[in-house]
Amino acid sequence: MTAPTQQPGLADALRRAARRFVTGVAIVAVRSGDRTHALTANSLVTLSLDPALVGICMRPQGRMRPLMGPGRRFGISVLSTSQSHYARHFADVRRTGAVPLLVPLTADGPPLVPGCVAYFVCEFAQVHPVGDHDLIVGAVVSCGVGTEGDPLAFVDGEFRGGAG
Template structure:
């Protein structure tokens, strides 16, 4: 893709509102987390989700080592988590807590009081252009009561969503 198309793609994509998540894994080298707005539901049967990662990032190795990861969907009041985990030089600081899941579910770190959580076993990592798509099989997921506003990413900015968006008309 030439640079003109890449710039046009970036500009057009900025017009698409996405939710904001924090992806986290805990493996032998410690706990790793990052902000991601590239979260997608891929399949209901089997239950699969995906998160696109930069190929050179530390998160891929952490997920691969752990064999499991958590995705926390942030609410409108959790912008500080999004900014914290978007910083590349955090010096190891962490604001995550662990959620222990029962049965076949993995033990994964998640953001406290977020509006939804997905605990996943690593399904596959697929090359996709200059990124990799980490695919997870959802072992357990929970969501709040749908009255909380989501945190959105639009136009290169974090913006609070409206709770009214979730109310049936």
């Protein structure tokens, strides 16, 4: 069988085209023992309403991926235009500088960004390898919306809608 013909430079073209797709920005956070680990993600997708399922694509080589497994709860916070510092911090592999505050809604809940425009508390449900990423499927346990601020947007490689 012959391999399908591929556009030359497809990976770069895909990156350029995808940068034109406006997304929101979320912080995914999980507790592991007495430590919290979080990452910035714009791959959040609502997969199903009933049952309530959301998905996030993650690099398998990152520190977050092994923390996602059966029985694990994680928080997803949708950032506002005044919270781009969260996105920058948790996208930096070195996580340098002061750690922005993450607070659980309940004593045993996963960490969330205070004042975020929306949140989802999820329980790990499934994982699907998809090319060079893993699609983590979370069963939504609870969710809600904030009362302040507009959602932060990410487009053309930049944060939009706030101080940037």
